Amino acid sequence: MAHEDKSKEKVVYVGDSRIRKGEGFVTPPDYTAYPGKSEAFIPNFLLKEWMVGVVVLVGFLVLTIAEPAPLGYPANPNAQVIPMPDWYFLFLYQYLKYPYASGDYITLGTLGIPGVAFGALMLAPFLDRGKERRFYRRPIASSLMLLSIASLVYLTNFAWTHYQNELEASGLKPEHIQREEKARENREKGLPTTNAIQDQEVAIVDKDDPAMEFYKKATCVSCHGADLKGAGGPSLRGVGDKHDQEGILTIIKEGLNGRMPEVYSAAKENGLSDEDIDHLAEWLAKQKAEAVE
Amino acid sequence: MFKNVYNWIDERLDFTPIWRDVADHEVPEHVNPAHHFSAFVYCFGGLTFFITIIQILSGMFLTMYYVPDIKNAYASVEYLQTQVAFGQIVRGMHHWGASLVIVMMFLHTLRVFFTGSYKAPREMNWVVGMLIFFVMIGLGLTGYLLPWDNKSYFATKVTLEIANSVPVLGPVIKELLQGGTIVGAETLTRFFAIHVFFLPAVLLLLLVGHFLIIRKQGISGPL
Numbered sequence: 220m221a222h223e224d225k226s227k228e229k230v231v232y233v234g235d236s237r238i239r240k241g242e243g244f245v246t247p248p249d250y251t252a253y254p255g256k257s258e259a260f261i262p263n264f265l266l267k268e269w270m271v272g273v274v275v276l277v278g279f280l281v282l283t284i285a286e287p288a289p290l291g292y293p294a295n296p297n298a299q300v301i302p303m304p305d306w307y308f309l310f311l312y313q314y315l316k317y318p319y320a321s322g323d324y325i326t327l328g329t330l331g332i333p334g335v336a337f338g339a340l341m342l343a344p345f346l347d348r349g350k351e352r353r354f355y356r357r358p359i360a361s362s363l364m365l366l367s368i369a370s371l372v373y374l375t376n377f378a379w380t381h382y383q384n385e386l387e388a389s390g391l392k393p394e395h396i397q398r399e400e401k402a403r404e405n406r407e408k409g410l411p412t413t414n415a416i417q418d419q420e421v422a423i424v425d426k427d428d429p430a431m432e433f434y435k436k437a438t439c440v441s442c443h444g445a446d447l448k449g450a451g452g453p454s455l456r457g458v459g460d461k462h463d464q465e466g467i468l469t470i471i472k473e474g475l476n477g478r479m480p481e482v483y484s485a486a487k488e489n490g491l492s493d494e495d496i497d498h499l500a501e502w503l504a505k506q507k508a509e510a511v512e
Numbered sequence: 513m514f515k516n517v518y519n520w521i522d523e524r525l526d527f528t529p530i531w532r533d534v535a536d537h538e539v540p541e542h543v544n545p546a547h548h549f550s551a552f553v554y555c556f557g558g559l560t561f562f563i564t565i566i567q568i569l570s571g572m573f574l575t576m577y578y579v580p581d582i583k584n585a586y587a588s589v590e591y592l593q594t595q596v597a598f599g600q601i602v603r604g605m606h607h608w609g610a611s612l613v614i615v616m617m618f619l620h621t622l623r624v625f626f627t628g629s630y631k632a633p634r635e636m637n638w639v640v641g642m643l644i645f646f647v648m649i650g651l652g653l654t655g656y657l658l659p660w661d662n663k664s665y666f667a668t669k670v671t672l673e674i675a676n677s678v679p680v681l682g683p684v685i686k687e688l689l690q691g692g693t694i695v696g697a698e699t700l701t702r703f704f705a706i707h708v709f710f711l712p713a714v715l716l717l718l719l720v721g722h723f724l725i726i727r728k729q730g731i732s733g734p735l
Contacts (some may be wrong), residue, residue, distance in 0.1 A: 230523050255541030264539040267546045271555045272562050279563075279605070279612060287600050288607035290593055293586040294665035302666035305656050307614045307649070315674060329678045341642045343625070344635035352628030353735050364625055394662055402594075412594065415587030 291394030292414050300394065301385050310371050313378035336367070421456040421508045423447055430502030433495050437471070437486035442479070447506070452479060457508040464497075464504040471500060537727070542734035554731075556620035561719070563613045568712070570606040578658065580704035582697045585660035610652055617645060629732040637725040644718045647711055654707035660700060668703075669695050 258264055292298070304312050311333070314320055320328030339346060347360045354361040386393070402412040423446070434440060434447075442452035449455070462470065474481040486496055522528055541547050543554035577596060579588040592599040621641070624630055630638035657668045672695065676686040691698030 256544070256547060257538040257540045258544070259535065260537050260539050261535035264544060267544060268555060268558050271545060271552060272559060275559055275562070279566075279608065282608055283601060283604035286604070286608070288593070288604045289663070290589060290659055291661035291663045294582070294660045294662055296665070298662045298666075300662045300666050302670045303663065304667045304671065305652055306611065307652065308671075311674075312670070325677050326679045329674065329682075341639060344630045344632065344638050348632070350631070352631060352732075354626040354628065357628065361626065364622075368622075413587075413590060415590050416583065 289395030291398055293416055299391065301382065301389070301391065303382055306375065306379075309378040310374035313374040313381075423456060424505050424507065425502060428502050430499045433491055433499040436489045436491055437496065437499060438482050438489070455503065455506060457506055459504045459507040462504065464500045467500040467503045468497065471496060534727075540731060540733070543731055553623045556616055556623055560613060560616040560620050563609050563616055564719075566605060567609050567613060570602050570609065571708070573602050574606055575708065580658070580701050582660060582700055585658065585700060589659045610655060613648060614652065617648060621645065627732065627735060634729055634732065637722060637729070640718055640722050640725065644715065644722060647715045647718060651707060651711050651715070654703040654711065657700065657703045658707065665695065668699065
């Protein structure tokens with residue numbers, strides 16, 4: 220729409236293509252047909268809704284503080300656990316256990332019945348087309364819905380009771396309760412309460428052995444670090460898992476694939492005897508990860 | 513000062529009609545709990561939205577600590593639960609809020625059903641509402657795996673087995689969700705992405721649709 224020169228607007232756009240303002244804003248549907256005390260959404264009505272919201276919020280926060288969110292032990296495929304979905308899936312979970320919803324009838328179970336039930340719910344306005352709105356004047360729609368709610372309650376309760384019985388029979392406690400009790404015990408004893416899988420650091424075996432001194436003298440320390448954790452070269456902690464004494468001695472004398480030079484001559488120069496070097500290799504071969512525990 | 517800034521922006525954007533349209537529309541007496549106490553049943557929809565907002569906010573804070581990785585997921589949740597200031601409260605709000613949203617949505621659906629409010633001309637909004645229901649269920653399902661403890665791991669395994677038993681498409685759905693042949697690292701990152709990005713995006717679009725339609729059509733009249 221071309222811009223008119225006579226426009227009273229302060230801001231003038233070149234080649235004005237804005238959508239023109241219509242007849243004011245969209246008038247809301249008129250509720251004069253139901254005489255009563257209607258009021259504006261903001262702030263009047265929103266205040267009332269907020270008051271209801273606050274009541275709910277307080278209840279919600281009380282629940283949150285009284286009952287911490289459950290947390291079990293880290294996922295472990297070999298754990299002994301009775302699998303349970305969240306409560307709002309229990310009805311489906313239970314229903315799929317019935318013979319006509321599983322086994323040979325699995326198609327009926329996963330697609331047939333849920334498809335019809337949820338399809339009907341989704342398309343309810345197209346199935347229930349009468350003008351009547353009051354539920355007691357719509358016996359078919361209302362009774363179908365009541366029947367559905369009753370079966371939801373029944374199936375959920377059945378699954379939950381079954382779970383409780385299973386727990387009792389197997390003597391298992393839900394893991395989040397186990398974890399909480401264990402954490403409380405450990406806290407009282409001053410022990411760590413975490414169950415997270417830790418990256419375990421391999422410790423040095425026989426730290427006080429004289430070989431520790433030879434290790435420094437033989438110049439190993441410059442690449443593998445003072446604490447054997449590695450610097451330019453790899454960590455030597457747990458190296459005994461990879462090489463035996465003979466292998467280590469060969470590496471000291473000949474180096475390793477060009478990645479590590481031989482250090483035998485440097486060790487001799489720094490005053491180590493062949494026996495010392497043998498002992499160093501023996502000590503390194505003892506550096507096994509499982510030896511720590 | 514504030515008024516001048518407002519006018520400056522309004523001259524350019526002409527946004528007054530937009531917010532006045534939201535603010536000024538009339539709300540009839542029969543849904544107002546201040547006039548009829550029983551009208552609180554009309555609050556369930558608003559409460560669902562309120563809890564949804566809480567879910568979005570608490571979820572945003574949770575992602576500050578959560579690590580979607582099989583080695584660290586549990587550790588990060590445990591840290592959040594036991595070490596972080598108010599972490600237990602925020603995680604608790606997200607955990608219990610997930611159930612509360614389902615409850616409120618269920619009550620809202622029943623209110624709409626039993627007052628016959630889904631009838632012509634409001635069919636479309638009922639369908640959009642049902643889609644929101646399914647998205648919420650999907651959010652609950654994917655969020656359940658994220659703490660990566662035994663309960664969530666085994667529940668997800670069972671869920672994926674159920675998906676697998678759907679004829680023809682089942683195995684495809686299972687592998688797509690699982691991201692491989694076992695429930696593992698890929699499953700966790702997929703569920704995380706679906707829970708945090710895909711479904712919330714769909715949810716927000718559907719909510720906008722839900723609200724635009726109700727605004728256009730108005731609340732159904734009293735019975």
